[in-house]
Amino acid sequence: MGAFLQGFMVMRTLGKGVIQNVTIEKAVASLLAAFVWIIVASYLGAPISTSQSIPGAIIGVGITDWILTKELLVNLSVVYKIILSWVVSPLVAIALSFVLHVLLTHRRIASRLKSRRVLLFLISFVTFMSAYSFGANDVANATGVYVTIAGSAVGTPDMETMRLLSLYASFFIFLGGYIFGGRVLRTMAYKITKLDLQTGLASGLANFLVVWIFTTIPYVLFGYGLPISTTYACAGSIIGAGMARSRSLKGVSARTVLFITLAWVITLPVTITLSITFYLLIRSVVGV
Numbered sequence: 001m002g003a004f005l006q007g008f009m010v011m012r013t014l015g016k017g018v019i020q021n022v023t024i025e026k027a028v029a030s031l032l033a034a035f036v037w038i039i040v041a042s043y044l045g046a047p048i049s050t051s052q053s054i055p056g057a058i059i060g061v062g063i064t065d066w067i068l069t070k071e072l073l074v075n076l077s078v079v080y081k082i083i084l085s086w087v088v089s090p091l092v093a094i095a096l097s098f099v100l101h102v103l104l105t106h107r108r109i110a111s112r113l114k115s116r117r118v119l120l121f122l123i124s125f126v127t128f129m130s131a132y133s134f135g136a137n138d139v140a141n142a143t144g145v146y147v148t149i150a151g152s153a154v155g156t157p158d159m160e161t162m163r164l165l166s167l168y169a170s171f172f173i174f175l176g177g178y179i180f181g182g183r184v185l186r187t188m189a190y191k192i193t194k195l196d197l198q199t200g201l202a203s204g205l206a207n208f209l210v211v212w213i214f215t216t217i218p219y220v221l222f223g224y225g226l227p228i229s230t231t232y233a234c235a236g237s238i239i240g241a242g243m244a245r246s247r248s249l250k251g252v253s254a255r256t257v258l259f260i261t262l263a264w265v266i267t268l269p270v271t272i273t274l275s276i277t278f279y280l281l282i283r284s285v286v287g288v
Contacts, residue, residue, distance in 0.1 A: 002135030003166040003173075009215055009225035010140035011147050011162050021073055022058075025282045026065075027145045030057035033274035037267065042180040045187045046263035049229040050141045055082050056268045058145070060275030082227065086264075089210060089228040090236030097206035097240030104202050105245075119197040126204035133212035134230045135170060141227065142169040188234065191256040193242025202244065206237040235260055 034053040041048040062074040103109060113119055140147075143165045189195060195203070210233045219225040242251040 002132035002137075003139035003170045004135075004163055006136035006215060006225075007139040007143075007166040008159060008162040009219040010137050010227045011143060011165075021065075022145060025286060026058075026061040026279060029279035029282050030054065030061050030275045031145060032278050033057035033060060033271050036274055037271050039180065041263060041267075042176070042184055044263075045183040047184045047187055047231050047235055047260060048263050048267050049086070049231040050138060051082070051227055051229040051231070052086060052264065052267045053271050054141045054144065055079070056271035057275040059268075060272035061279045063272065064276050064279050085214070085226060085228040086232060089214070089230075090232040090239075093206050093210045093233040093236030094240035094243070096210060097203050097237040098244040100206050101199060101202035101241045101244035104198055110198075113198075116197070119201060123197065123201050123204060126201060126208055129208040129212070130204055130234075133208050133215060135166075135173070137211050137215045137225065137227060138230050139166050139169050139173065142173070144227075187256065187260070188238060191253055192235065192238045192260075193245075193252045195238070195241075196245075199238075199241040199245050203234075203237040203241040206240065207234045210237070232264070 031054070034050070034057040037057075038048065038050060038053055059074060059079065062072075066072045066074070104113065113122075143162075146165065147162070193199065207230075211228065211230050214228045215225040239252050239257065243249060245251050
């Protein structure tokens, strides 16, 4: 629903392109590189960012072109904005989740949320909204390269095309979640901190608000939604809720946070290296 109703907001942003002159060969190489790394990381249970993997892979083919043609086609202004979102989204999520947990556990509010049934209903609603906001923001990562290619030929695709593209991508998002999602789910649900109903509600609400606000408000104000890392926002919200419950860093697993951070750090060089390799192979096969 999020992808279908609001996915176009961020598609238009990524449609501007991380690099200029995106060809079919570059698109295939970058998407293949991102696909391979995301599947490997998901199998290992590492919650890496699609919003980092795909731009990293696209940068890789841009670097290859720069080496081969001596012409830099990477849109640095777009890259700076994407990198900024990688930093901002988890920090905002940590802070918001911390504040929400403090508010939800305040005696006046907590007294009204004593019912387990009420808490479970709220968590179910927040989970729905988190999934909705994920679709609205993240579907553009899977479709942005197409939008860039189409944009260079006929301009930005119309609303109907982008919505059909959202539905197509959403099916495979569901398929990936069903097949490999459980491994990452275990990391997020059990290994970062010990979630209870209050921390679950606070982290879920923070995750939803951060992703939805970055998707919607900039579009209303400036005409384009900001593509942020929904993975970083989700992990940040869980870390923030865990810290709020214990009022210290001891509320989160340092080992798990280090594992997640390491996966984030190596994502960029891994996807760049993979995309360079795939792009060179494709060029040699098709004779570009």
